[in-house]
Amino acid sequence: MPETARQIADDLRARISSGEFRPGARLPGEPTLVQQYGVAKMTASNALKLLITEGLAYARPGSGTYVREFQPIHRVGNERLSSARWSSGESVWAAETAGRPVEVRDIEVSESRAPRWVARGLALSSDAPVIVRSRRYFVDGEPVQLATSYFPADLVRETCIAQPDSGPGGAYARLAEAGAAPVDFTEELRARMPSPEEAEQLALPSGTPVIEIYRTALTSDHRPVELNRMLLNAGAYVLRYNFGS
Amino acid sequence: MPETARQIADDLRARISSGEFRPGARLPGEPTLVQQYGVAKMTASNALKLLITEGLAYARPGSGTYVREFQPIHRVGNERLSSARWSSGESVWAAETAGRPVEVRDIEVSESRAPRWVARGLALSSDAPVIVRSRRYFVDGEPVQLATSYFPADLVRETCIAQPDSGPGGAYARLAEAGAAPVDFTEELRARMPSPEEAEQLALPSGTPVIEIYRTALTSDHRPVELNRMLLNAGAYVLRYNFGS
DNA sequence: AAGTGGTCTAGACCACATT
DNA sequence: ATGTGGTCTAGACCACTTT
Numbered sequence: 001m002p003e004t005a006r007q008i009a010d011d012l013r014a015r016i017s018s019g020e021f022r023p024g025a026r027l028p029g030e031p032t033l034v035q036q037y038g039v040a041k042m043t044a045s046n047a048l049k050l051l052i053t054e055g056l057a058y059a060r061p062g063s064g065t066y067v068r069e070f071q072p073i074h075r076v077g078n079e080r081l082s083s084a085r086w087s088s089g090e091s092v093w094a095a096e097t098a099g100r101p102v103e104v105r106d107i108e109v110s111e112s113r114a115p116r117w118v119a120r121g122l123a124l125s126s127d128a129p130v131i132v133r134s135r136r137y138f139v140d141g142e143p144v145q146l147a148t149s150y151f152p153a154d155l156v157r158e159t160c161i162a163q164p165d166s167g168p169g170g171a172y173a174r175l176a177e178a179g180a181a182p183v184d185f186t187e188e189l190r191a192r193m194p195s196p197e198e199a200e201q202l203a204l205p206s207g208t209p210v211i212e213i214y215r216t217a218l219t220s221d222h223r224p225v226e227l228n229r230m231l232l233n234a235g236a237y238v239l240r241y242n243f244g245s
Numbered sequence: 246m247p248e249t250a251r252q253i254a255d256d257l258r259a260r261i262s263s264g265e266f267r268p269g270a271r272l273p274g275e276p277t278l279v280q281q282y283g284v285a286k287m288t289a290s291n292a293l294k295l296l297i298t299e300g301l302a303y304a305r306p307g308s309g310t311y312v313r314e315f316q317p318i319h320r321v322g323n324e325r326l327s328s329a330r331w332s333s334g335e336s337v338w339a340a341e342t343a344g345r346p347v348e349v350r351d352i353e354v355s356e357s358r359a360p361r362w363v364a365r366g367l368a369l370s371s372d373a374p375v376i377v378r379s380r381r382y383f384v385d386g387e388p389v390q391l392a393t394s395y396f397p398a399d400l401v402r403e404t405c406i407a408q409p410d411s412g413p414g415g416a417y418a419r420l421a422e423a424g425a426a427p428v429d430f431t432e433e434l435r436a437r438m439p440s441p442e443e444a445e446q447l448a449l450p451s452g453t454p455v456i457e458i459y460r461t462a463l464t465s466d467h468r469p470v471e472l473n474r475m476l477l478n479a480g481a482y483v484l485r486y487n488f489g490s
Numbered sequence: 491a492a493g494t495g496g497t498c499t500a501g502a503c504c505a506c507a508t509t
Numbered sequence: 510a511t512g513t514g515g516t517c518t519a520g521a522c523c524a525c526t527t528t
Binding site for chain 1: 255258298299300317322323428429430431432433434435436437438439440441452453454455456479480482483484485486487488489
Binding site for chain 3: 310
């Protein structure tokens, strides 16, 4: 019988979605699967690995393989609708995040020359000087997002944006003080699997995609003043956008 | 030397990003890797499998393993900014899609009772009757999106929305005719790995995540009239949203 | 016919966690 | 000390594509 690993994975998957194995529960181990299905250890290992790369389970070496849990952070892209206005529709996913504080760490600031894609997004000439601010966001002590913002250096070099502590209200408040308040935003995003380096920085369990977001912030006279590249642990986020017709 | 498969994958990955292997190019095959690295066939196979599950490569059995290409469709969630207004900022990703027609197939319409999550999204009581419209979208003959819309049955049962052909202008035009024009939209989305069933329906190469979107459409008096669940091949899409502060 | 990826077996060693 | 997942080898068979 070929296709054995798939079949074992199918079986376990069905038992997970039937509720036999709840989130956090321990799945049958490799030795158990070897016995019950009469297969080689490597086949059992591959069956579990299938569930892991699907994001359904994770392994704790030396302990066991467990069913994954999903408690997303709700990230609101914009909030044009008041909560009253939106009262009728409830989130499709269980709403959480309430009271889970977000920490910012590993802030690094530098000045460098804009790569092509940054120059394009900020409407600068290539190699123009830019201020680069990168940082990591943590929730419950776990890294959930990497972010790197690019600003035209001539605009912000003399402000706190060029310092690790950008001051009260953050970079947008400093931009406003400089007469370049951002008022229009565009976010472009896609999802993909992470590179090993990205997986390490976000401490991603395998089988977890990332969401890559590029946000461009424009002033009221349509001048781009920030390009922010974000990389999110997709397993940690639900994104919300709303807009009118 | 353990960790061999990872190392081989790292090596190939570096050679891909260095440009030695361009998108669409054929990678060294299993027999070649066995020779060059002096490993067992299965180790070589696993090394290639790593690149595949990362979304960097895909296998054509009997032929070879190839570097993946990425030519995304740009899906615009909303278009509040005129093209003139947005002229300064260019898309971060190479803009394509120009002239790639979208086909709709496999339309199915039925009436059934709302599951809990649909009832919640549409602000209906559980088990309320709903009209369900599902379909698949194709670009270049490849399936790129599954979509299933739910409408309150009492509102649309007598309209073409309950027919496979919803008529000119689509379902939203019919809703408008029924005095329930949708004007406000909220999209909630997340990215994750597909189930095997979803992977089959979207003909997904392994290593490709999906983006799951729930869109709720509200009338001007804040009544939800449609809940649309979409499942996108993440490798085929870049999503764009824009909004003001 | 030859070459390719896909999968399985049987046995081995390792690092780690739990008991 | 035992059990767990992680990985590797060496050899085998299959289905498929390419020549």
